[in-house]
Amino acid sequence: MSNILITGANGQLGSEIREQSKDFSILKFIFTDIQELDITDSLKLKNFFNSNEIKYIVNCAAYTAVDKAETDKKNAEKINVIAVSNLIKFATNFRIKFIHISTDYVFDGNANTPYTESAKTNPKSVYGLTKLKGETEVLRYSQSVIIRTSWLYSSFGNNFVKTMLKLGTDREEIGVVYDQIGCPTYARVLANVILQIISNTEKKTDAFKPGIYHFANNGVCSWYDFAIEIMKLSNLKCEVHPIETKDFPTPAKRPAYSVLNKSKIVQTFNIEIPYWRDSLEYCMNLLKNK
Numbered sequence: 037m038s039n040i041l042i043t044g045a046n047g048q049l050g051s052e053i054r055e056q057s058k059d060f061s062i063l064k065f066i067f068t069d070i071q072e073l074d075i076t077d078s079l080k081l082k083n084f085f086n087s088n089e090i091k092y093i094v095n096c097a098a099y100t101a102v103d104k105a106e107t108d109k110k111n112a113e114k115i116n117v118i119a120v121s122n123l124i125k126f127a128t129n130f131r132i133k134f135i136h137i138s139t140d141y142v143f144d145g146n147a148n149t150p151y152t153e154s155a156k157t158n159p160k161s162v163y164g165l166t167k168l169k170g171e172t173e174v175l176r177y178s179q180s181v182i183i184r185t186s187w188l189y190s191s192f193g194n195n196f197v198k199t200m201l202k203l204g205t206d207r208e209e210i211g212v213v214y215d216q217i218g219c220p221t222y223a224r225v226l227a228n229v230i231l232q233i234i235s236n237t238e239k240k241t242d243a244f245k246p247g248i249y250h251f252a253n254n255g256v257c258s259w260y261d262f263a264i265e266i267m268k269l270s271n272l273k274c275e276v277h278p279i280e281t282k283d284f285p286t287p288a289k290r291p292a293y294s295v296l297n298k299s300k301i302v303q304t305f306n307i308e309i310p311y312w313r314d315s316l317e318y319c320m321n322l323l324k325n326k
């Protein structure tokens with residue numbers, strides 16, 4: 037049976053992969069987070085790869101605190117660039133297929149049609165810049181897939197959905213930006229795509245098609261629309277007002293438009309992508325029953 041290493045396994049995406057791994061019994065997973073395998077620790081990585089025969093790495097580990105990264109560049113760089121470069125060295129030496137996750141924040145947001153994989157990158161934040169540099173490291177290795185995704189949420193971890201549920205309970209009204217357009221992505225759906233890619237590769241080696249791919253739920257919305265839907269689905273009476281980004285300043289600049297064109301991943305891996313509202317409803321039902 038092929039061993040699959042999941043790094044950053046306690047995060048949103050890693051937890052969703054863990055949750056669904058039971059449905060992929062032909063695969064054997066090793067779930068690690070910073071306590072078991074700190075990806076910035078070269079010696080630990082060396083010992084790990086010398087004592088475990090790994091066929092795939094899914095790198096879910098990342099520095100994801102977008103605003104904090106503006107004043108914590110060194111750590112963001114250490115996790116999103118240097119550690120990725122380390123992992124790629126081991127992947128290359130041990131011929132391990134590498135699946136890496138990147139972000140819509142590699143774009144500046146000045147487009148007005150969905151970004152394809154070949155669109156010009158121009159990150160506006162330290163986080164986006166470190167993720168882009170991480171991509172460059174990954175692309176040095178021919179057996180790697182990079183999936184850029186956007187606005188991840190899950191029933192695991194902290195995210196916009198949970199923040200809105202808390203604010204919606206504590207407050208009577210809130211303002212949410214309506215001039216940043218993108219697409220929310222349920223980490224469960226992305227996890228399933230990753231697992232499908234691996235299980236298809238196990239059946240047919242050439243099903244692994246290296247390169248950059250864009251993935252998000254289908255549809256488009258603003259953070260304001262997203263918030264409205266969360267309040268509706270949870271029957272919260274909190275009133276949501278549309279506000280402009282300039283009235284909600286954050287340390288990190290975010291792209292005003294970061295819709296991803298998903299044609300390439302759909303065609304290459306023959307997948308179907310659910311509409312964002314349907315996925316959100318599914319996640320909210322899980323949260324209600326937790």
Ligand SMILES: NC(=O)c1ccc[n+]([C@@H]2O[C@H](COP(=O)([O-])OP(=O)(O)OC[C@H]3O[C@@H](n4cnc5c(N)ncnc54)[C@H](OP(=O)(O)O)[C@@H]3O)[C@@H](O)[C@H]2O)c1
Nearest residue numbers: 044046047048049070074075097098100137139185187188
């Ligand atoms: N979240 C989003 O909205 C979003 C959007 C687009 C793309 N992405 C990308 O999608 C991927 C998954 O994101 P996510 O939301 O699942 O992230 P997440 O919930 O923040 O999970 C990342 C995990 O990595 C762990 N980690 C941090 N440093 C580590 C290290 N040195 N060694 C091993 N593990 C380490 C974190 O631990 P700690 O919690 O202890 O730090 C956390 O458990 C990331 O590559 C991210 O850049 C995320």
